[in-house]
Amino acid sequence: MFLPSLKKLRNDIYFCIRCGFCRSVCPVVSEKDMEETVGPRGRMILIRGLITGDVKPSIRVADKMYMCTGCAYCRLKCPPGLEVDNIVLAARRDLFSLGVPIPEGHLKVLSSLKSNENPFGELRSERNKWMRSLGGLAGTMPESSILYWVGCTTSYIAPNIASSMAGIFSKAGISFKTLGASEKCCGYPYLLIGDEESFKENAKEVVEQISREGVDTVVVNCPGCYRTFTELYPKYVGSPPFKTLHSSQFIDSLIRDGRIKFSKPMNLRVTYHDPCDLGRHAGIYDPPRNVISSIPGVNLVEMERSKADARCCGAGGALRLAFPEISTNIATTRIKLDVAPLDVEAIVTACPTCVRNLKDGVTIAEAIYDVRKVDVLDLVELVNNALG
Amino acid sequence: MITDDVVEELRKIVGSDNVLTSYEDLYCYSRDASWYSGMPEVVVRPHSTEEVSKILKLANSLKIPVVPQGGRTNLTGGAIPIRGGIVIDMTGMNRIIEISRINMICIVEAGVVLGVLEKELAKHGLFWPPDPASTDSATIGGILAEGAGGLRGAKYGTTRDWVLGLEVVLPTGDIINTGSATLKWSTGYDLTRLFIRSEGTLGVITKAILKLRPLPEAIVRMTAFFNRLEDVGVAVGKIWEAGVVPLIMELLDRGAIRSVNSYLNLGLPDVEAMVIIDVDGVKGEVEKQASRVEKILMEAGAFDVRIASTKEEMDKLYLARRSAYPSLFRVFKKTAIPDDTCVPISKLPEALRRAKEISDKWGVYTVFIGHIGDGNMHPVFCVDVADPKEIDKALKCYEEICRMVLSLGGTIAAEHGIGIVKSKLIEEECGGKAMEIMRAIKRVFDPNNIMNPDKWV
Secondary structure (H helix, E strand, O other): OOOHHHHHOHHHHHOOOOOOOOOOOOHHHHHOOOOHHHOHHHHHHHHHHHHHOOOOOOHHHHHHHHOOOOOOHHHHHOOOOOOHHHHHHHHHHHHHHOOOOOOHHHHHHHHHHHHHOOOOOOOHHHOOHHHHHOOOOOOEOOOOOEEEEOOHHHHHHOHHHHHHHHHHHHHHOOOEEOOHHHOOOOOHHHHHHOOHHHHHHHHHHHHHHHHHOOOOEEEEOOHHHHHHHHHHHHHHHOOOOOEEEEHHHHHHHHHHOOOOOOOOOOOEEEEEEOOOOOOOOOOOOHHHHHHHHOOOOEEEOOOOOOHHHOOOOOOOOOHHHHOHHHHHHHHHHHHHHHHHHHOOOEEEEOOHHHHHHHHHHHHHHHHHHOOOOOEEEEHHHHHHHHHO | OOOHHHHHHHHHHHOHHHEEOOHHHHHHOOEOOOOOEOOOOEEEOOOOHHHHHHHHHHHHHHOOOEEEEOOOOOOOOOOOOOOOOEEEEHHHOOOEEEEEOOOOEEEEEOOOEHHHHHHHHHHOOEEOOOOOOOOOOOEHHHHHHHOOOOOOHHHHOOHHHHEEEEEEEOOOOOEEEEEOOOOOOOOOOOHHHHHOOOOOOOOEEEEEEEEOEEOOOEEEEEEEEEOOHHHHHHHHHHHHHOOOOOOEEEEEEHHHHHHHHHHHOOOOOOOOEEEEEEEEEOOOHHHHHHHHHHHHHHHOOOOEEEEOOOHHHHHHHHHHHHHHHHHHHHHHOOEEEEOOEEOOHHHHHHHHHHHHHHHHHHOOOEEEEEOHHHOEEEEEEEEOOOOHHHHHHHHHHHHHHHHHHHHOOOEOOOOOOOOOOOOOOHHHHHOHHHHHHHHHHHHHHOOOOOEOOOOOO
C-alpha cells in the first residue's frame, strides 16, 4: 500500500481544522520567524495533500517533516486532540520506505547505527570509556537484579552523567550491572528518522540482550531511551520482561526509602528544564522536582514555561542531528526567554541530550545576548555532587 | 502571471529567504480554517512597512493579485488566494511596539498573535476586549481585517469598537495613518473603521493602535440549563431588560453538549440547551450581580442554574465552550461548517426556533452554539465535504437561515466576515446602492483591483 502509516491515520489527518493553535507554540516555527511551512499546521496540510495526491512525496516534503523536535506541544494545544507529532513520525516512516532522500545528518546516523551501534560515528569499544576513567566499577555485580542502561548520548557525549549515576548506586549501597561495551543504541533514532524495520529488528535484539541478563529493573537516565523502552517497544515488539525506571524516579525512590541522605547544604539557586520525552511524552514532572527539593540549600525556581508548558530545548526528534543550527537556536531562546529572568546559577535537567543542547544555548546566549552564564547539570550529576 | 523577473524583484525587496516559490511551500499557504483552497503563485514574508509598500507598488504596476494573510484562522475563505498571485504572509511582522497603561493603548504590528499580546498585556494588568475563539493563533491584522468578535462581545462589542488607529499600505505603495492614539477623535472620515472588516480588499494593515481596559478584578461563571432552545433567547432578553451587562453568554445546544461530552468526557448534563454566563467587576459587587442573573434566569425559564465555585469548574466550562466546535469534527467524523448570523436580542427566540426548523427541513445535522448574549448564533452544519450533495444541501440550509435572519432585521455576518461563502448574500443585506458605493470606494483605493480580488466587493 502507498503511504500505509498515514492512511491508517487518515481520519485523524482529516480532522485537522487548521486552526493554527499548534503554530504559536511550535519551537521551530518560533525560531523560523513564524513561517508556516516549517510548522505543525503546514506539515498537516502537506500530509493531507500527500493522501489526496495533491502533493507528491519528495525531499522538499521530507525536509518539512524532519524539521520537528517531536516535543508534542502541538498535541497538547490541538483542539481536536490530534497526536500531531506521531502523525509526523508516520509521514517520516512512509517517506523513508518510499526511498525519499533524508537529510545528510540522518544518513550519517543510520550508517553509524548499522556499523557502530551508536548514532555519533563513535567506536563501539569506546562506549564504556566512562568506566575506564573510574578505574573500573567496584559496585557492579553480575548477579544484580538492576541493570543500568547507559545510553549512547551519556556514554559518548556526557560520560560524567554515567560516572555520577555509578556514584549514586555506590553511595546507596545498591549493586547494579551494565552491558559494558556490548550495550547498543536503543534504536530511537531509527524510528525518529523513519526506518521502522531497523527499529523493530534492533528493538528485538535489545530486549533479548537485556532479558538474558535476568534483571527485573532497568534504570535509564536518557528520556529518549525511557520513551523507547516504555512506550515504543510495547507498541512495536511487545512489552519487555523488565521494568524501566528513569533516573529521576529511581533517585526519588532512593530518597523516600532512606537509601541516600544529603548531609551538607549546597547553597545553589537552580531551575529545572522538563525534557519533552520525559515530561509531555511520559508525564514525569514530579520525581525530578522532588529530588531537587530534597537537597538542602538548593532553591528550585520554576521557569514561566514549565511542566506540560515547557519550551523544548530544540534537540529532540532527531532535529539536532539534521539541522543543528535551528536546534541550538531553540536552546538559546529557552535560555534567553525563560532562564535568564530567573537569575539562577544552574539549570538542572534530566536528559543528556538536553544538557548538551542547553550548554550550547548558554554559550550562544552569553555571546550574543549578554545573558549571564549558568551551569547546566543533569539531575544525576547534581545528586552525586550533593551526596559528596 | 508571476514571472521569474517578478520573483527576482520580490527577492530584492524582502531577501531570498522570505520569498517562497516551491509547490510544497505554496501548498501550505493554500488553505485557511474554512473548507476552501486556492494556490498562490508566490508567498512573500515582509518584515517592515517599507517592504510591504515596495511589494504592493510592484504588484500594482503589473496588476498582480495580492492576498494578505495573517494567522489564516478564517472560517469563510477570506484569506484564500482564488486568483493566484502574491500572498503576503504578515506573520513575520510581529513586534509589540508599545504598551501604555496611562494611555490605555498598545501599538502593535499586524502579525502579532493575539494570544501572545494578551500575555504581555496581562503583565500590565490590561486586556484587549475582542476575544475571538482563535486567540492562540489569530493575528491582529487578520482580526481587524475580518472585524472579528468573540466571546466577550456581549459586553464589549467587536473589533471595530477597540481600534483607535491604523497604519495601512495602499495598493499604490502609499503608506497612510488613520485615526489617532487618543481616546477621542473626530477628524474627517473614519477611515479606520473602513479598513476594519475590509477583508484585505483595500490595502494591507501593517500596524494598529488598540484601545485597552484594565483586567477585571473578579469574574463569576455560571451555567443555566433549558428544556427548549428558544427559551435561551427569552432569557438573554430578560437579562438585558434587567439592565445587567454580562461579560459572556455562550450557548451550547444538546448536540454540542453531547459532542463535547463524548470528546472530553466532561459529564455535562444532557439537556436541550445550556448557557455559560460570566459577569465581571469588583469583588463583592460581582457576586451580587451573579445572584441577580441567577434569579432572572430561573424566572425566564431555566430549570437549573449553577454557579461555578472552583477555578477547576470555571475552567471546565470554558473548555466545554472552546472545544464545542473542534469536537464536532472528531465525534461526527465530518467537517463542521459554521454559520455566523446575528439578530436583535428581541428576535432571538424566533430566530433560534426558525433556524432549527430550517435545518430539520433540509435534514442537515446542525448543532447550535454561539455568543448568544449579543444575538450572535452559530448554527454549525456537520457535513462530509467529500460528498457534493451534502455540501450543496448544507449551503442551501446555510443560505435559508441567513435569509430568515435578514427577514428579522438581523445580519448574515456577525464576526466571521463574508469571504467566499457569503459573497452571494451580501447584496441581499446591504442593497444594490450600498454595494455600488462599496465598489466605488474599492476603486478609489485599488483602481487596478489587485487586493484580494474576486471576493465579495
